[in-house]
Amino acid sequence: MKTIKKITAVLAISGLLFVSCDNKKKEKVEDKMEEVEKKMDEIGDNISEEFQEMKLELEDGMSVNYKVDSDGTLAFDDWDAFTIANKELNDIEGLDPDEVNSRIEKLQGTIASLGNDIPKWLQTDEVKEDIKNVQKEYKNVIDNKNDATDKVKQNIEDLNEKFDDLREELNEVITKYKKS
Numbered sequence: 044m045k046t047i048k049k050i051t052a053v054l055a056i057s058g059l060l061f062v063s064c065d066n067k068k069k070e071k072v073e074d075k076m077e078e079v080e081k082k083m084d085e086i087g088d089n090i091s092e093e094f095q096e097m098k099l100e101l102e103d104g105m106s107v108n109y110k111v112d113s114d115g116t117l118a119f120d121d122w123d124a125f126t127i128a129n130k131e132l133n134d135i136e137g138l139d140p141d142e143v144n145s146r147i148e149k150l151q152g153t154i155a156s157l158g159n160d161i162p163k164w165l166q167t168d169e170v171k172e173d174i175k176n177v178q179k180e181y182k183n184v185i186d187n188k189n190d191a192t193d194k195v196k197q198n199i200e201d202l203n204e205k206f207d208d209l210r211e212e213l214n215e216v217i218t219k220y221k222k223s
Contacts, residue, residue, distance in 0.1 A: 084163040099220050102162055109217070117213055122165070124156040125213075128177075132206050134197070139191050142200060147184055154181045165216055180205040 100106050110118040116133065135143050136175040158174045180202045187198055193218055 099217065101220060104216065105164075107162065107164055109119045117210060117217075119162065119165075119223050121190055122160060124160055125209075127153045128206070129210070132203055136203070140195055144195070147181075147188070147199065147202075150181070152186070160190045164220070168217055169212050169213070170209070170216060173205070173212050175206045177202070177209055199217060 086193070095111055096108050097111055098106055099109065108120050110120075112118075116129065118129065128150055131146060131153075135146050138146070154177065157177065158171065163169070180198075184195075184198045184202050188195060190198075
């Protein structure tokens with residue numbers, strides 16, 4: 044069932060991107076979608092083992108599922124971009140700079156789609172603003188990837204701080220729903 048959801052999400056995202064892009068961009072999107080699919084395959088089963096599944100009833104009667112691990116890290120069944128970026132950014136801490144640069148570059152499509160496939164129930168102005176901040180900081184990391192190692196490390200730390208802000212805001216949104 045999870046595989047079907049993942050495939051459906053990937054197809055939906057790729058369909059949307061194909062409609063809105065010219066041929067050169069479509070080729071880039073296809074490449075990025077393949078990377079996303081590979082990454083989902085790599086982490087898909089791993090996520091279900093590490094995370095506890097949670098269910099949340101929304102005011103409109105709809106119920107949504109999300110996952111949380113013992114550290115409070117979130118994963119969403121219906122927001123693959125966040126789940127992938129969240130895992131990758133957690134994993135790169137402490138790696139050598141060359142590997143960090145390689146893994147960061149592979150996140151381009153994922154970071155770019157953060158705001159496109161966010162579930163409606165999580166779309167608050169604060170979350171949208173945090174997504175823009177993450178995307179802006181990610182662009183800074185990519186634009187300055189050839190700087191001195193210390194500067195690159197600092198840029199990655201700044202990116203992780205912006206992503207931490209996003210995580211914190213998502214936790215606040217979930218808490219508000221739980222209180223309702």
